[in-house]
Amino acid sequence: MALKIRRGTNAQRLLITPAEGELIYTTDTKKLYTGDGVTPGGIAVDTGTVAFSGIASDVTPDVDSTRDIGATGNRWAEGWFDNVYGAFTGALTGNVTGNLSGNVTGNVTGNLTGNVDGNVTGDLVGSVFADDSSTVIDSIQKKIYGSIYSPNNGNLYVSVDPSNNYLTNGDIVMQDNVITLLNGLDTLQLGTNTSALGVGLRIKSTVINNKSLQVNSRTDGTDSDSFEFNVSRGTLSIPTSLNQGDPIHSLVFRGWDGSSYVLSSALFATVEADTANPVGPGSIPGTIGFATSDDNGTTLKTLIFNSFGQLGVNTQTPTETLTVDGDASFTGPVKLAVYADDTARLAAIPTPQKGQLIFMTSGTAPVAANKVQVYDGSAWVNLH
Numbered sequence: 001m002a003l004k005i006r007r008g009t010n011a012q013r014l015l016i017t018p019a020e021g022e023l024i025y026t027t028d029t030k031k032l033y034t035g036d037g038v039t040p041g042g043i044a045v046d047t048g049t050v051a052f053s054g055i056a057s058d059v060t061p062d063v064d065s066t067r068d069i070g071a072t073g074n075r076w077a078e079g080w081f082d083n084v085y086g087a088f089t090g091a092l093t094g095n096v097t098g099n100l101s102g103n104v105t106g107n108v109t110g111n112l113t114g115n116v117d118g119n120v121t122g123d124l125v126g127s128v129f130a131d132d133s134s135t136v137i138d139s140i141q142k143k144i145y146g147s148i149y150s151p152n153n154g155n156l157y158v159s160v161d162p163s164n165n166y167l168t169n170g171d172i173v174m175q176d177n178v179i180t181l182l183n184g185l186d187t188l189q190l191g192t193n194t195s196a197l198g199v200g201l202r203i204k205s206t207v208i209n210n211k212s213l214q215v216n217s218r219t220d221g222t223d224s225d226s227f228e229f230n231v232s233r234g235t236l237s238i239p240t241s242l243n244q245g246d247p248i249h250s251l252v253f254r255g256w257d258g259s260s261y262v263l264s265s266a267l268f269a270t271v272e273a274d275t276a277n278p279v280g281p282g283s284i285p286g287t288i289g290f291a292t293s294d295d296n297g298t299t300l301k302t303l304i305f306n307s308f309g310q311l312g313v314n315t316q317t318p319t320e321t322l323t324v325d326g327d328a329s330f331t332g333p334v335k336l337a338v339y340a341d342d343t344a345r346l347a348a349i350p351t352p353q354k355g356q357l358i359f360m361t362s363g364t365a366p367v368a369a370n371k372v373q374v375y376d377g378s379a380w381v382n383l384h
Helices: 342-348
Strands: 006-008 023-026 031-034 135-138 166-168 172-175 178-181 247-256 261-271 286-292 301-305 311-313 322-324 357-360 371-375 380-382
Touching: none
Parallel strands: 006 023, 311 322
Antiparallel strands: 023 031, 166 172, 172 178, 247 261, 261 286, 286 301, 301 311, 357 371, 371 380
16 A cells, blocks of 8 residues: 655645645655645755754764764855864865864865964965064065064974074075075174164183184285274264273173172273373374283273383383383393483483483593493483
8 A cells, every 4th residue: 555645846846835744745856845834845854955944952963973964065055153163184174263272184275363372283375464464474475574482492493404494584594503694795783773772792602622702714915804893972873983081992801709700801992091192083092901900800900002102011101111110020131222422312312300221332521431321310320
């Protein structure tokens, strides 16, 4: 015995409104519909397509991780969800707006707006923008703008092989332990004329007998390289002239005394303090000196060479070619200035000072020939 229900083509079905509970079968599409008394053509009730409306309960599959929603050739057009939980294997294509928590394995094609908190393994293709819409990574220009920052200490590896690490901004290349200047540049500069903080180069060498600073250069017999210290008053952008006695630069050597680094010795350069050799256009008369200290700089033992060609030992203001504040000891012969007669001596020393020594090869009474003479403040007298 067979039960036959109302039937016809799909076009015929759309022309009628079946009563509530009445079934209609379409002979051309092989689908079954049920009526609700108001919907033209009825509502489809088959395994190929199911329409849900006003579901007031959960929809739970009978087996975990087995049933699918849609298929490759039968996809849902759109979906709206407050949250999506679970693992995604394959491709997630389209726009994701909001928070995506968990791991994504595979390719993400499209725009990702929001925060990524976690690791990205694989290729990241496209540009990256900051919260203020400024560009951080420009995929077209192949540039990174701004800073690469991590709140934790770490390393930035360009290659797993350190010898292949390569960083460049187009002008400077850092590869392995070598910095190369490009585009005709010949200067590597630290800081600018308006740097807010002092800029320095600090070298920390932990190996004994290591060359903490080594410069290899060459000469043509006439010219060679140099270290230059350029110092001014004013600002670096608008320099002004130095004054008499201004410090120019110094090399300071400090040693650890058990609790801190204290001054041991220094090499320094200053502007000449004596106004008899004034600062002016094209002229910065200088002095250079060496200093040692056994009390962290409270007192200094100095050797000063000034702009007048005078050398001072333990005095910073020499007044003669050699001024020594202290004793002098000689292990070899000492040669005095030699003059043939009174006329030659007077021409060389028109205003002698008390205590000066000379050697006379001849002279008039009471000065005899071949004698050491000393000026006693009023006249030259023989010492023997």
